[in-house]
Amino acid sequence: MLIIKKEHLDQIKKQGEEGYPYEICGFLLGKQDYKNETRTVYEVFQVENQNKERANDRFEISPKDYMKVEDYAFEKGLEIVGIYHTHPDHPDRPSQTDLMFAQPDMSYIIMSVKDGKGENWRSWVLDVDKNEFYEEDVKVDY
Numbered sequence: 001m002l003i004i005k006k007e008h009l010d011q012i013k014k015q016g017e018e019g020y021p022y023e024i025c026g027f028l029l030g031k032q033d034y035k036n037e038t039r040t041v042y043e044v045f046q047v048e049n050q051n052k053e054r055a056n057d058r059f060e061i062s063p064k065d066y067m068k069v070e071d072y073a074f075e076k077g078l079e080i081v082g083i084y085h086t087h088p089d090h091p092d093r094p095s096q097t098d099l100m101f102a103q104p105d106m107s108y109i110i111m112s113v114k115d116g117k118g119e120n121w122r123s124w125v126l127d128v129d130k131n132e133f134y135e136e137d138v139k140v141d142y
């Protein structure tokens, strides 16, 4: 389960609408309870989408940004618990490419941005054995 605050979702929505028609992406930083498979988001951290050629339907995070965020999280006593990105004019379902780059024990929030408006979103987790995503429960904290 993912626990996230309304304000974080609002931030992702805002970033997604500002970045439209391109995909935006970033990290979910927080704490992970492995035993109960619960991730709690404390902060969202946007990074640049490095894929310039197909930014409308692909996103890519540079190793440098990855390290930068890892350092930042570590300093704050947090860890990377997930990655969020948008799907401009596409549903909030993971693509084949998303599956290719997915890692276990992470929440993948995908927000659909239709005609420049952040619409539906869902959070996905990789099922390592089946090599497919399943939708996870989300609790929105206000």
Ligand SMILES: [Zn+2]
Binding pocket: 085, 086, 087, 094, 095, 098, 110
């Ligand atoms: Zn995607």
